[in-house]
Amino acid sequence: MTVAITSPHLKENAAEALKDAQLQEALAKVGPGFIGKRRAAADKMPEFEALRDSARDIKTHTLAHLDLYLEQFEEKVRAAGGHVHFAVDAADARAIITDICKRLGARTVTKGKSMISEEIGLNDHLEAQGILPVETDLGEYLIQIRHETPSHIIAPAIHLNKRQVEADFRRVHTDLPADRDLTEPTALLAEARGELRQKFLMADVGITGANFLIAETGTSVLVTNEGNGDLTQTLPKAHIVLASLEKLVPTLEDATQLLRVLARSATGQDMSVYTSFSTGPRRADDPDGPGEYHVVLLDNGRSAMLQGDLREMLRCIRCGACMNHCPVYHAIGGHAYGWVYPGPMGAVLTPSLIGVEKGANLPNASTFCGRCEEVCPVRIPLPKLMRHWREKEFERHLTPAPQRYGLKVWGFLATRGWLYRPATRLAMKALALLGGTRGRFSSLPLAGGWTRYRDFPAPEGDTFQAQWRARKASNRSTAA
């Protein structure tokens, strides 16, 4: 289903999410699961940090020469009998895909998990053209039958529990006996396998994303654990790869370096179960494989990101580690971010793709704790890039007026130390006095957002700067 942009309402979305008991139950499992698994996988690989450097350098090199690698990739795909279609924007990509489907008389299209497909709202568009899209990744299938959007880039249904899945399967799979036992997750998985197996075999076209595109050989690389992507790209008459420009890497070896950090960062596996390298359509003496092979290369705002700081964001390999480690994501989940890409990577990417006017709120949803940057396999400085957007938001007067004036007053003081120090000292003393013996405030003017949920501690002692100075002075005297 197409994602309606609700990013401007991040605060309202977050408030809703915090009140949603079922969502909170699901989110409580995100951190403990993913963080430990990634840590364990990284600890077992002594070269992990060196591999991260290597992964970063490969992406940096490729982006700096992207024009040439795109040309090389296109040439190699053609040489293997495939087709490359450049798409400027979402509408362009949708038109290319529906043209192929219509030419082949396609009625059913199976789909591997693709965030780009969400970005361009492909499913709604196909349905409007009378073509039935069937999501085949289990998580994507779950949210498709619920008419929802992914809440995580690698675990799209992470916001659901098994009771919800059971209820949905009973609602949708009406051809199965009503009294069947679906209490165990294994029964749910077996039922999904049975339902989708028929879809795989009857599909006319298979659409997948790509984790990497290899210029050396004109190859698309797809990584899955379920095998759904391979059934999608192997069985139908045509395979359409939908990928954005920055998926390019130069060589097989470069893709291999990135694969070594991808699964470890994502799920804590050394390697995902299926890593498939597809080059062109079925060959003359092949007994299976798609008759046509198409790659749709989507720009949709990415080429503009190559200029300036945001180029670093294009290194992203979509592992999800940044959101798995993000305290804000843990608290509000993915839907609250209001568009396709959640978490820290979404907070940087979304304003680039849908505009800072709509996405400006997202970079504010960060404590700048830095965990995202610490775990990013390609070392994207996510906090720095979020700060970039905060500055843009301020420059464009998108920040609410009270906040702007507050920041201006603070800025005026902070750049004048001779004024800032006595002013903060005075404010502190006043607060300490007012806090009195209780030592805390249960309400404070201008701080209602804080004191509604907890007390605000009254200051004790002196300002940080004053204490720092005092300690430095006493250290000096001790040393002397």
Next chain:
Amino acid sequence: MTGSRETVLASVRRALGVTSREAPRRQEVADRLKGHPAGVIPARGQLPPSERIALFKDMVLAAAASLDHLPSMDEVPGAIAAYLRARNLPSSLLRGTDPRLADLPWHKEPQLDVWIGASDGHQLVGLSHAFAGIAESGTVVLLSGQDNPTTLNFLPDHHLVVVDAREVDGDYETVWTRIRARFGEGALPRAVNWVTGPSRSADIEQTLLLGAHGPRSLHILLVGTAD
């Protein structure tokens, strides 16, 4: 769409501040494609042959696949028959035309029905011969074609894969070198599939379950020794 192609490439060039005609940039790209530098290769797989085989076996099992280590190809049909019996599976399998599989002494297991071709989804058991094994992660590498049709890797419930111990390499890079030696620089068979364990999903409450859409079981028949 030629219009879109030119628009996108022009936009990329504009943002990078390049024309695509700069000789040094073109040279750098050509050198990288030709030289395909390996980068960081983990020490884990860099072992003498017998230890490499031991690591491969450990990693295969760690990926939730099962494994038989057989002294020679002559034992493969018997091991397959035993695998099918132990799981109450029908005595039937599908394979491609790979001569290494065709030459197996199938007469030793006359009750085995061996079919040849690609899968249409109706077979419970598929048999393939791997191009390589990779010790670093317990991965098998399968190449598309009549010898080992790609559908056998994904449609049957049970995927049995013969791996020659002499073709178990320490790392992925060694396998790329071998593939280039066979298919030429810059060329690949239509599909190269790395398979590391049986199909799985953790999409329901992050609980890992085996047997999502691909094979529920992956069984490796490792044959011989590395030296």
